[in-house]
Amino acid sequence: MNREAFRKISYGLYVVSTIQDGKFNGQIANSMFQVTSEPSTIAVSINKENLTHAYITSSRVFSVSILAEETPMTFIGLFGFKSGRDTDKFKNVKYKTGKTGAPIVLDHAVAYLEAKVIQELECGSHTIFVGEVVDYDSLGNEEPMTYAYYHTVRKGKAPKTAPTYEREDPPAAAVTTASRHICSICGYVYDPVLGDPEHDVPAGTAFEDLPADWTCPVCGAGKDQFEPEG
Numbered sequence: 001m002n003r004e005a006f007r008k009i010s011y012g013l014y015v016v017s018t019i020q021d022g023k024f025n026g027q028i029a030n031s032m033f034q035v036t037s038e039p040s041t042i043a044v045s046i047n048k049e050n051l052t053h054a055y056i057t058s059s060r061v062f063s064v065s066i067l068a069e070e071t072p073m074t075f076i077g078l079f080g081f082k083s084g085r086d087t088d089k090f091k092n093v094k095y096k097t098g099k100t101g102a103p104i105v106l107d108h109a110v111a112y113l114e115a116k117v118i119q120e121l122e123c124g125s126h127t128i129f130v131g132e133v134v135d136y137d138s139l140g141n142e143e144p145m146t147y148a149y150y151h152t153v154r155k156g157k158a159p160k161t162a163p164t165y166e167r168e169d170p171p172a173a174a175v176t177t178a179s180r181h182i183c184s185i186c187g188y189v190y191d192p193v194l195g196d197p198e199h200d201v202p203a204g205t206a207f208e209d210l211p212a213d214w215t216c217p218v219c220g221a222g223k224d225q226f227e228p229e230g
C-alpha cells in the first residue's frame with residue numbers, strides 16, 4: 001500500500017471561525033465540503049485539541065472563509081500555526097460579525113459561508129461538524145486556494161493537528177555545504193539553495209546572512225526560532 005494515495009485527495013484552504021462568550025477564534029482547515037444543496041449544509045473536520053473545537057461545541061455556530069490563491073503565508077501562519085489560547089488572531093484582521101454572531105474573516109477571502117451546527121460526528125482525534133448554511137456571499141473573482149497549490153507552489157506545511165498531517169521523513173544527507181534550517185514552530189525549512197524569493201531573499205543566501213528582521217514565511221516566527229536541520 002502506498003500512502004501517496006492520501007496525498008492525491010483534493011482540498012481547498014479555509015479559515016473556520018467561531019465564537020464563545022464573546023471571544024473569537026479561527027483556524028485554518030482544509031477538510032471542508034458541502035454535504036447537501038436543499039437545504040445547503042456544509043461539514044468541517046476539526047481536531048479536538050484545537051480551541052476552535054471547544055468554541056464550536058459550545059456555541060454551535062461557525063463560519064468558513066474561502067481563501068484566495070495568493071493569500072500571504074504569514075496570514076495562513078497566523079490562523080494555522082498559532083493558538084488562540086495565546087494570540088488574539090482577529091486583532092489585525094478585517095472581519096465582520098455574521099448573523100450567528102460568529103466572526104467572518106474577510107481578508108484574503110474570495111467567499112464565505114456561515115452555518116449553525118445541526119449534527120456532529122465523533123471521529124477519534126477529530127469531530128465532523130455538519131452545519132446548515134444561514135448566510136453566504138462571494139467576495140471576489142480571485143482563484144480560490146487549493147491544498148495542492150498551498151503545498152507545491154507555496155511550499156506550505158500541515159500542522160500536527162490537521163486531519164491530513166503526514167510525518168515527513170528526514171531528508172537524505174545534505175547535498176550542499178550550506179545548511180538548511182528548520183522553523184521550530186511550524187516545520188518550514190529554509191533552504192539556502194532556494195532562498196525566500198517571495199521576501200526578496202535571493203537563492204544562494206545562507207541562513208546566517210538573512211537579515212536580522214527576516215521571519216518565517218509560513219508562521220512569522222523570528223530567526224531565533226530556527227534550528228539547523230538534522
Ligand code: FE
Nearest residue numbers: 183186216219
Ligand atoms: Fe514557521
